[in-house]
Amino acid sequence: METAAPLAVPAATPFLDHVQGLLPEGGNLSACLTCGACVAGCPAAGLEGMDPRKFLRLITLGLEDEALKSPWVWMCTMCRRCLMACPMQVDIPQMIYQARQSWPRETRPKGIMGSCDQALRTEGASAMGARSEDFEFVIGDILEEVHESQPGWEELQAPVNKQGAMYFLNQNSREPVTEPDEMVPLWKILHLVGADWTYGTQGWAAENYCMFLADDAAWEEVVRKKVAGVESLGAKVWLNTE
Ligand code: SF4
Ligand code: SF4
Known part of the structure; x- marks a missing residue:
């Protein structure tokens, strides 16, 4: 070397x-x-x-x-x-x-800055600006498709806003926005191990570009938004896969 x-x-x-x-x-x-x-x-x-x-x-x-x-x-x-x-x-x-x-903030890369700002603006803290109602709709749509087309998975669940679940799961915005089928394998794993879990419409997005932007205040605001989502549902464990 x-x-x-x-x-x-x-x-x-x-x-x-x-x-x-x-x-x-x-x-x-x-x-x-x-x-x-x-x-x-x-x-x-x-x-x-x-x-x-x-x-x-x-x-x-x-x-x-x-x-x-x-x-x-x-x-x-x-x-x-x-x-x-x-x-x-x-x-x-x-x-x-x-x-x-x-x-200076205004000279930082526009892509990262825009993603951070989208997270600040949206209820779900989505860097892609995805709305929570669209997130919920996509989950329901994909779940229905699995139930109808994949024998053996008729009981698969993907709960949203379930009160008192053990796990609150975050999801990278990229999947519901561009590759919704990619969410299914994790749902199946959680189903097979019998996990009691839920998504939430508040603070559902896993990513946090404000950290990459090195904007401490915005980073904290996004994390607090997600924590508030976990706490509002009374979940015991916050699962963030990012
Ligand atoms: S920072 Fe650490 S790993 Fe890198 S060159 Fe120095 S001693 Fe080696
Ligand atoms: S933290 Fe940055 S500098 Fe360190 S290994 Fe990763 S990419 Fe390289």
Whole structure:
């Protein structure tokens, strides 16, 4: 594996100080060994000529302008593989999140911003702007189709707004909007294990693009909307598959 020279004297910058202050006790961004383990599993490595190790080195060496302004910060999936692989527990996703916050909101990618704003506007917190009544209609439609066309599944259930169920299940908007049949396999699994579950018309969407937008207030608002949906039905466990 390719390795580069260790970082001798990290330069202090406001951004570096800020990120250091967010680390758990004992955390140290300048502990990087430049081993490249973070790069190996990163799905965004190489895009825009950037990867997690290079991003970290730019920040640590005080070249933060180049790092923070790179469109690469929006290509990171926030999967945290780099952190899991890092022998020094360097929290690169946290740095990337902070880098995103350094962009004025109106300059952030329109697609992510639009998805976040749709979630804020809709009862279900749907990033695709899907209405709750349409979500409920699609579920009923697909369920009826299964009952009529799939022998052995006549008793399959897909409850909506069932009070007191054990599990409140979220659903990514993409399925009811573009691939509704994709919801059925999970319904079948829940049926076979005898799970007591429900969807809800409030806060039903699983995704949260406000997190990817690095908009803390909007992220929290969307989560609270979903929590309110779970609590309004008295469900005991919130299942979010995202
Ligand atoms: S895995 Fe950790 S120690 Fe290795 S290069 Fe990446 S950040 Fe540095
Ligand atoms: S969190 Fe971002 S930088 Fe880290 S491995 Fe995932 S995509 Fe790469």
